Amino acid sequence: MIGMNIAALRKRNHLTQEELAEKLAVSRQTLAKWEREESEPDVKSLLRISELFRVSLDDLVHYKAEENYGMEIPPKGKYFFGSVTVGERGQIVVPHKARKIFHIEPGDQLLVLGDEERGLAIIPKQGIMDLMKLVLDNPADGGK
Numbered sequence: 001m002i003g004m005n006i007a008a009l010r011k012r013n014h015l016t017q018e019e020l021a022e023k024l025a026v027s028r029q030t031l032a033k034w035e036r037e038e039s040e041p042d043v044k045s046l047l048r049i050s051e052l053f054r055v056s057l058d059d060l061v062h063y064k065a066e067e068n069y070g071m072e073i074p075p076k077g078k079y080f081f082g083s084v085t086v087g088e089r090g091q092i093v094v095p096h097k098a099r100k101i102f103h104i105e106p107g108d109q110l111l112v113l114g115d116e117e118r119g120l121a122i123i124p125k126q127g128i129m130d131l132m133k134l135v136l137d138n139p140a141d142g143g144k
Contacts, residue, residue, distance in 0.1 A: 001061065001062060001063065001064060002034065002037070002040055002041065002046075002060065002061055003034050003035045003036060003037035003040075004035075004037070004065075005059075005060055005061075005063055005073055006020075006031075006034055006035055006041075006049060006060075007035040008065070008072055008073065009049070009053045009055065009060075009072075009073060010035075012072060013053065017031050017032055017035070023048075023052060024045055024048050024049065024052075026045065046060060046061065050076075053073075054075050054076050055073050055074070055075060055076055056076045056077075059073045059074070059076075060073070068080060068082075069082060079097075079098065079101065081095040081097060081098045082095060094110075094122075102124070104124065108124060108125075108126075109124070109125040109126075110122050110123065110124055110125060111123045111124075111125050111128055
């Protein structure tokens with residue numbers, strides 16, 4: 001997986017093997033072996049790659065595009081949870097991984113926001129309330 005992921009990230013960022021190897025301070029041959037999965041990068045190289053491409057180390061090592069609807073490795077902190085089906089009464093089920101990452105528990109309230117050009121967003125109600133409190137407590141005009 002590591003080799004395929006390195007190659008995909010390199011290509012997505014329009015870099016040649018030589019250009020990426022130079023950024024990582026390794027030879028082009030070393031990089032080519034990583035991409036062909038004949039060898040694996042050391043931990044320091046993996047960290048440099050994840051920082052350079054702004055992806056999580058876990059995704060760099062374990063991400064499998066075929067298990068994620070063919071989607072490439074997402075940037076660090078960004079997620080694609082797949083699709084959900086809207087039920088007869090408009091209900092949806094938030095995928096388990098999303099609930100785990102965002103600490104969504106049964107009974108939590110989520111706000112559904114919409115923009116006709118951008119689509120829908122689902123946001124925990126408490127997050128919006130915290131943001132509104134921050135704005136009200138720190139007005140932009142310095143409290144005047």
